Amino acid sequence: AQTVTQSQPEMSVQEAETVTLSCTYDTSESDYYLFWYKQPPSRQMILVIRQEAYKQQNATENRFSVNFQKAAKSFSLKISDSQLGDAAMYFCAPIFGNEKLTFGTGTRLTIIP
């Protein structure tokens, strides 16, 4: 079975600081895609960043970057210069052998002013 684990139910960070959210997964696939989604209080799912498993280079999107370790099956999200608007639930969500997203349990991120 393909599983996704987010071991940090809650995280908090001081505004302007950096925080890393962890995600590990288990799959026998070699070709897949990994996503981080953000769900603010509005509950709209917002794509934060995407990583293709065949790419060794870590994806970066402005203040958001990932540390993708394929051998370790790890896909962490780093948020730099945290802002109040970053407060949300963050879900790690890979797509393995089909188009279905497999969501992790989520990490609630609080930004401390």
Place this chain on the structure above:
Amino acid sequence: GAVVSQHPSRVICKSGTSVKIECRSLDFQATTMFWYRQFPKQSLMLMATSNEGSKATYEQGVEKDKFLINHASLTLSTLTVTSAHPEDSSFYICSASGVGRGRGNSPLHFGNGTRLTVT
């Protein structure tokens, strides 16, 4: 960017009645749509996958006779909760992927969700 519209955003219904939720792709053809359910403070749970013109594929444990899914066109999928009960109260979210978009090549686009309350 691509937009997925979900309607209604909130609905309250009485136990025993049926409720229909619509999911529309506004600027692309959605060959596949997904329906999720989310309980408070929990993750999204995939209920079913629908492909245009064919029967939906339901995840294990999801009652297909209770959660009727129709994907009659490339822009519209509907989820009907039949004979609703209070335990069906939840947040339902749809997402869509489009024509010509390969697996993972284009991220899924999500609707804003529907909060269903069954009294």
